[in-house]
Amino acid sequence: MVYRSGLVIKKEIIKCLKKEECVISQLERKVNTSDKVLKRHLAELEFLGIVKIVKHNKSSKTGRPYTTAKLVI
Numbered sequence: 319m320v321y322r323s324g325l326v327i328k329k330e331i332i333k334c335l336k337k338e339e340c341v342i343s344q345l346e347r348k349v350n351t352s353d354k355v356l357k358r359h360l361a362e363l364e365f366l367g368i369v370k371i372v373k374h375n376k377s378s379k380t381g382r383p384y385t386t387a388k389l390v391i
Contacts, residue, residue, distance in 0.1 A: 339388040
């Protein structure tokens, strides 16, 4: 397994979010990292004002709650 620094992961997150707003599970697959690591980096980016994390009550397809992330700047 290759170790990637936090800066590399954050760059990949921002690059993916520049294209479109993503659900957390989609972003996990695109960045190729675990949900725990992804959520930690998203929280740091949200604190810096780069990303906004939006929690939705329910999906129109499944009726389950979900979380999306979008680029603020």
